[in-house]
Amino acid sequence: MSVSDLADSRAATNALLGMLKQDRWRPLAVARFLWQATDRSARQAARRPRALAQVTALHCLLLALARRRGRGWLATSWTLSALHLGLLEQRDRLSAADVLTLVRGNLPVTAVGSSRWSGVLAITLDLADGRLARQRATVSPFGEYADTFADAAFWTWLTLRHEPDRTVRAAAIAAWAVPVVTVTAVAVSRGTMPERPRPALLRPAAAMQGIVALRHLLRR
Structure with missing residues (x-):
C-alpha cells in the first residue's frame, strides 16, 4: 500500500x-x-469535496469583506487548509469550531484586525472553538493543527505589526516559536511524529498572548 x-x-x-x-x-x-x-x-x-467547498466559500467571503486586501494572506490560508483536509479523518465537512479557528487565523485581513480589541477577540475565539469542539465531539487533528497555525499567524502578525517594545516582541516570538521548532526537530530526527506539546509547555505562549493583547488594548 x-x-x-x-x-x-x-x-x-x-x-x-x-x-x-x-x-x-x-x-x-x-x-x-x-x-x-x-x-x-x-x-x-x-x-472531501464538501469540506473543500466550505474552505473555499469561507475564504471567498473573507476576501469580499477584506475588499481585496490581504489576497496573499488568504491564498496561503486557503492552500494550507485545503492541503490538510485529510486531517479531518472520518469527517467530510468542517465543524463550527473549525470555521471559528480559520476566521481567527485570518483576522489580520479584516477591518477588526488592527483594532484595539483584536487581541481580546482572538483569545475569545480561541476559547470558544476549543469548547465548541469538545461539546460537539468534533475534535480532530485538523482542528488541532489549524489552531496552532491560526495562533502562530495572528499573534506573530499582531506582535510584529503593533507591539513597539522590542523585549516584548522577542519574548513573544520565542514563546510561540520554541514549541513548534522543537516538535519539528524531533519529528525530523526521529523519523516519526511526536505527541503534541503538553499544556504546561504552551503556558508561556498563552501568557504572552494575554500580555500582547492587553498592551494592544490599552495602547493609545
Whole structure:
C-alpha cells in the first residue's frame, strides 16, 4: 500500500518521515518527500469535496469583506487548509469550531484586525472553538493543527505589526516559536511524529498572548 492510500494521517506522515530519515535527508529524498506529501494531501482534499467547498466559500467571503486586501494572506490560508483536509479523518465537512479557528487565523485581513480589541477577540475565539469542539465531539487533528497555525499567524502578525517594545516582541516570538521548532526537530530526527506539546509547555505562549493583547488594548 502506498502512502497516498493510507487513511490515517499520522501513519502516512510517519511513513514519509521514516523514508526521509532512511535516505539521510538527501536533496532527492527531500524532493520526493515534498512531492508525496503534496500528492497525498491533494488526494485527501479531493475525497472531501464538501469540506473543500466550505474552505473555499469561507475564504471567498473573507476576501469580499477584506475588499481585496490581504489576497496573499488568504491564498496561503486557503492552500494550507485545503492541503490538510485529510486531517479531518472520518469527517467530510468542517465543524463550527473549525470555521471559528480559520476566521481567527485570518483576522489580520479584516477591518477588526488592527483594532484595539483584536487581541481580546482572538483569545475569545480561541476559547470558544476549543469548547465548541469538545461539546460537539468534533475534535480532530485538523482542528488541532489549524489552531496552532491560526495562533502562530495572528499573534506573530499582531506582535510584529503593533507591539513597539522590542523585549516584548522577542519574548513573544520565542514563546510561540520554541514549541513548534522543537516538535519539528524531533519529528525530523526521529523519523516519526511526536505527541503534541503538553499544556504546561504552551503556558508561556498563552501568557504572552494575554500580555500582547492587553498592551494592544490599552495602547493609545
